[in-house]
Amino acid sequence: MTGKTGNAVTEGALVLADGSVFEGELIGAHVPVSTGEVVFNTVLSGYQEVISDPSYAGQIITFTYPHIGNYGINATDFESVGTFCRGVIVRDLARRHSNFRAQSDLGSMLFQQGVPGIAGIDTRRLTRLIRDHGAVPGAFGSASESELLAAAQAEPGTDGVDLVKTVTTPVGYTVQATDPASRRTIVAIDFGMKRNIANNLARFGRVEVVPATTSAGDILAMDPSGVFLSNGPGDPAMSPYAVDTIQGLLGELPIFGICLGHQLLSRAIGADTVKLPFGHHGGNHPVKNLLDQRIEITSQNHNFAVDASTLPSNAEMTHINLNDDVCEGIRVESERAFSVQHHPEANPGPHDANYLFDQFADLMDASASTGKAGA
């Protein structure tokens, strides 16, 4: 099937670096060869938000749900200014979409955004392979299988590259507070921030979004109530400048991090991060809050994780993934800093963890009343 009903089918193939071949039909923006690290996401809905999440820079997204595109695309559900993923793999692209909010169809959106895709792929076989062997570099397109194999084998995936610099905003910008009476200013460091995170922060004040390379001194000079560390693509070890910045902010004001922001905060306090075999990408991961013993069903999208055994003694693990015991959250109470690996802003996914934004607001208020930071 093609993005636009009536278009001719263009045969293509997906070839993984291990030599596995999958045949399909090209959708979206047609290019001879598109490469990236192939990962799978298990959400049942929310494909628009997933495809427009900047954390997927460098990656090709396989949707395990077999029918993608059913409810179309609209102008408001994009999670960033565009798309940064390297491609999309689906079993079956919906031939027709149906939803009162739809303004376009997925195939057209991929085409307009310049995102190549491939449909008709045996995504069960592909997902099993990734689950057994880990996320793997791959290449797909209309080129020959041997060309695709060579391209897949030359693709570094997320190894050794700083992908944050490819997605961060080039200049700072302001997201106005939802409540104009709010006096708080929150600085959000944009490592590839999803829009809905900024919208959640704006419930508590004006959000000043700054580029990933902004120094601690420049941030402190803005006299914010707190600093937010965003999600973002790639290996946290590849963005050492961000770790330096966080070290310059620690203890100065409240800090809250999500996903890559959680991994960077952990590195800033001396902990290690590791690469998971195939990561967590989905909308129903059970996480236990170790502080109150409650279980939250969470939205997730990451390949790296914090090695909890390397946390320094002044930090504690606050959340754990119940599927595989991966560290899902930490706090450093003495430094007024905390972070989670999962996505409290959801989009897509459940909102069980949304209370974490309120905790950040409470921390900023507590700091303001003790005179440790501006309000």
Ligand SMILES: NC(=O)CC[C@H](N)C(=O)O
């Ligand atoms: N969503 C994110 O922030 C992802 C974090 C990091 N790039 C990882 O893959 O683990």
